Structures are given as C-alpha cells and as structure tokens.
Amino acid sequence: MTVTISATELADRLHEPGLVLVDTRTHEAWAEDTLPGAIFLNVYDYFVPESTDAGYEGMAAGAMEAFRRTGLDKATTIVWFEEGTGMRSPRGLWFQELLGLEGGVILDGGLRAWREIGGKTRPGDSQADAITHVDGPAPEGWQPELAVIRDKLLSPPSDLQIFDVRRPAEFDGSFKHDCCARGGRVPGAFFMFYEDMIRNGRYRPADEIREAAITAGLAPEKPVVTYCHRGARAATALYGLRLAGFRKVGIFVGSWHEWATDPELPMQTGPAI
Structure with a gap:
C-alpha cells in the first residue's frame, strides 16, 4: 500500500492542485524553516481523555474541526512531514484516516530528505492550528476500527x-x-x-x-x-x-x-x- 512519498516525487508534484503540505514539528520549527506553503498542525500534543466510544467520538470531532479550519478536509493529497520520519507525521496521517479522508502520505525521510535533493525551504507564515477535544458526535464517515x-x-x-x-x-x-x-x-x-x-x-x-x-x-x-x-x-x-x-x-x-x-x-x- 502507499504510505510514503519520496522527496523526488514530491518535488515533481509540489504545485499539483489540491496538494497540501503539513508540518507536524513544533510551531517554532515551522515558523523558522519549512516546506514552501506548508501549514502547521499540532497532532502530537493531543491526548484522549479516555479510550472509550465517547472519548474517541470527541477525539474524531475535534480532529475534524481542525481539518475544516485548515481546509484539509477539502484536500485531495495531504503530505505529512517532520524532520525525519518519527512519531509525529504518522500520527497526522492516522488522524486523517480516522476521519475517513483519503489521499494522505508521509514524506519519506522528512525535511532532511527534501534538503538532500536541494529542495527549497522558507519560514512558515500560513495557517497554524492544533487538534483539540470536542464533546460531541464523531463526524460522518469516521473509521472507529482505527481506535x-x-x-x-x-x-x-x-x-x-x-x-x-x-x-x-x-x-x-x-x-x-x-x-x-x-x-x-x-x-x-x-x-x-x-x-x-x-x-x-x-x-x-x-x-x-x-x-x-x-x-x-x-x-x-x-x-x-x-x-x-x-x-x-x-x-x-x-x-x-x-x-x-x-x-x-x-x-x-x-x-x-x-x-x-x-x-x-x-x-x-x-x-x-
């Protein structure tokens, strides 16, 4: 199955309509230097109140609100990245799949791989957001089997x-x-x-x-x-x-x-x- 995208392939697709880049490092790291046009989404610091049906529904509801605020719910391809593949970018992709949204991949090797091929970077200056908890029903189409x-x-x-x-x-x-x-x-x-x-x-x-x-x-x-x-x-x-x-x-x-x-x-x- 397709889980990752190489830096070389991303360079070829960078200006593809509907493709969104999401930096999952710290807000400070994103603001200092990131992929061109990348938004910031904090997927790492979220912690579910309890691993129950109700807790997971609130988790999914909160994630969908963040995706809607940033426009990720309308993206055709979402590329999640960090410095090198670790524990942040996969969690971003997991949240995307939890919401039943397709087209997500992890940048293989992260920003380091991008720099290695001579890819340009610049300070982050677009949208910044975070996943938080919302009491309420999960969005239609979510995938509870992932939690x-x-x-x-x-x-x-x-x-x-x-x-x-x-x-x-x-x-x-x-x-x-x-x-x-x-x-x-x-x-x-x-x-x-x-x-x-x-x-x-x-x-x-x-x-x-x-x-x-x-x-x-x-x-x-x-x-x-x-x-x-x-x-x-x-x-x-x-x-x-x-x-x-x-x-x-x-x-x-x-x-x-x-x-x-x-x-x-x-x-x-x-x-x-």
Missing part, C-alpha cells in the same frame, strides 16, 4: 495481538514516565521498539519490518492493536506494519499512560514471557 477501546484489551478476542512499541525499559517496567502511576505493560503484549521500523529517518524496507514483526511474535493475518506511552509512537508502528502487509491494525490511543492510571487494571513486568 481500539480500553475494554477490548481487558477482554480481548482470542486472535487479537496486543503490541507494545515503547522502549525496552518501559516494556519491562524498569522505567516509567513521571506522569505514569505505574511501570509495566498490558498483560500478554508482544514487543518491538518502534524505532526498529525506522532507519535514518525513513521506514525500513517492508520485508525487513515484516521479518522483525514476525520474530517479535506477530502473525500478519491476525488483527493487531498497537500502544505506546500516549499514542504517538503507536501510529509509527501502525504504518510500519501496514507497509509489511498487516491489514488489521488499530491503536489503543490512551496507551500506557491511561492504563497505568487505574490500579485495578492488570499489568505485567519483567522480560517477555
């Missing part, structure tokens, strides 16, 4: 594969973020660090990601739910798996931050069993 509710992880179907893509120390519980009440992982989770899908700011070849994911214990024909700390790295892993031929992949958006908050929820620590 997996917390209760599904508590009583998962027999074929559901829970995939933790945080750092090894986060997975085994030897490290926890200050904002997390507990350190550990969702019981039964498979593990692969999300950065192992990336090389030099680009996704690794699909066959390499597929081999690594299978080695981690995943079966490509079964559904997968990814999670991390707050839902961003999980999107990077989702598209890595998509490239590798996994077709049923969603995100537990609240991720470990939400799971750790409830002392009644089970957890595991230590090496993978």
